[in-house]
Amino acid sequence: MPRRKALIIGINYFGSSHQLNGCINDAMNIRNFLIQDRGFSPAPHDMVLLTDEPQNRGTPFFPTGANIMAAFHWLVTGNNPGDSVWLSYSGHGGQVKDPDGDRESGLDDTICPVDFESQGQIDSDTLHKAIVSPMIREARLTVLFDCCHSGSAIELPYVYQPNSQGEVNLVDNVKQGINLASGAINLLRGGFSAAKIQDAKVLLGGAKSFFAGLQHRPAADVNEDGLGEENFVEPWKHEGKDVWMFSGCADNQTSADTSIAGAATGAMSHVFIATMRANPRQSYVQVLQNTRQSLANKYKQIPQLSVGGLYNLNQPVAF
Template identity: 60%
Template sequence: MARKKALIIGINYAGTEHALNGCVNDAMNVRDFLVNDRGFPPPGEGDMTIMTDEPENEGTELYPTHDNILAAFKWLTSDNEAGDVLWLSYSGHGGQVKDLEGERASGLDDTICPIDFAENGQITSDVLHRAVVSPMHPDSRLTILFDCCHSGSACELPFVFRPDAEGNVNMLDTFKKGVGLVRAAGDLLDGGLSMDKVDDAKMLLGGATDFFHSLRYGGGADEDGLAKESFQENWESEGKDVWMFSGCRDDQTSADATIAGAATGAMSWAFMKTMRENPEQSYVNVLQNTRTALVENYSQVPQLSCGGRYDLDQTVLL
């Protein structure tokens, strides 16, 4: 029987120079949203784990240290089967470290920061992908909500979508245009070759390559939201049914805000507000409406990324 399983992480870094205010509240708000609005089993029934740096968790497996978080990722992705619906959310600091493999055009890997990151290191985007995305059953679905700075490619999902200032998301049109350029190049070469034809075909194929690259993440994002680099691995061939809503682009920060008198992450608030207003929205609608909720007061631009070239008009499955 298909089940619902959730891992929720919120870290305030209390008592440190890196202290935040709203991340533990985010974890509690996500818990209430999943249990009360989406039918997830509550904590204590075995399929929901909440990790925070509240004092009562210190010294337990629920304290969000580097090793405990990696163990929790393994718990989340273990034994998942076709039809299972999984959730992962993280609210805390996000960072960037030097890309030691030299594969990222930006020279940086995005990270999340466990409570002990100063001693035991940050968790990089490629580690996140291998720990969270790669183990997933291809016929189960994982939704990720990351409310942290530099979170755009935090899990290195290969396809990214971002609303523009008017809320338009045109990625599928972009892909179709790229396909059209490839076909035009092939048609041009039919019936014999000439140097002029070869040069024109190369120009068309070069344009198509740019379009296909724009379906990928990267440091040189343009106004349509897309990048010019690929990740270390050929992640798009995995075809994992994973969808990630992130609070900002790689080059942006996410707000630790106060809304209605309570400390909260702006992205966490906007996502849950959007979903509660209409629980049956499509992925592209949620992205657009989250952007609308943020745009008046926050400069951060939310993003949606996924593990395959999927239909964004399908209803969010939670």
């Protein structure tokens, strides 16, 4: 029988100048959501929580860099085909100088363990090698990062991109582009003729212009699902891992630590749970669109969706 495993991390950085208020609440809310709504077991061998609550200090459940890396290893090894694996992180996200030179910004995204001031941050290259590379292809990993600068925090090779203004009408644009491209293909399938080829060229040209509006970078190519390929030095796109990541904002944005209904929480964590509870059978594209629309009314951050391969984004979310 397929197994579900979850690693949930929430760090408030108590007593520091970087203290946050809602990250441990995020972890607890996600724990309850996974158990109550998604069928995860709270048993210690199936679900691990790392938080910087005082009672965890000195234990493996205190989110130091070393403990986080050890927990990553537990999460992504020993899995079997069909298993569903969950990882969520709420805390500070940062950026450090990119040693590979494959980022236009010159910076790698990071997460910040509770001891990051003395032991350092965990950069995106390290995160990918620790989280994504060890996964077997036949098991699915779902990731939710609610932190600043998290758009490509684990360096997945494909990202579902917003348009150049970061507007939330992305999905409508993509569907319109797909419809144009599909129309062109149907024309050509009906038999080749000069007239049909010219009509198809017009439709395909229109589709291309729609997809061009989805790019982070002017030269980026976007396929018919709106997936743009990231330019990493490492050959991540050849791994073919079944990994799906929702992140709270783009690489150059911050993610809000806020208060909703009187409780401190991360905006992305709250909206993601509410969106999934409103309709558990949504597609990945629909969840992305609905979280964006919910946040757009109050926050500037734009949630992102990145994936480990060229997958169908219209399939229902599964974890």
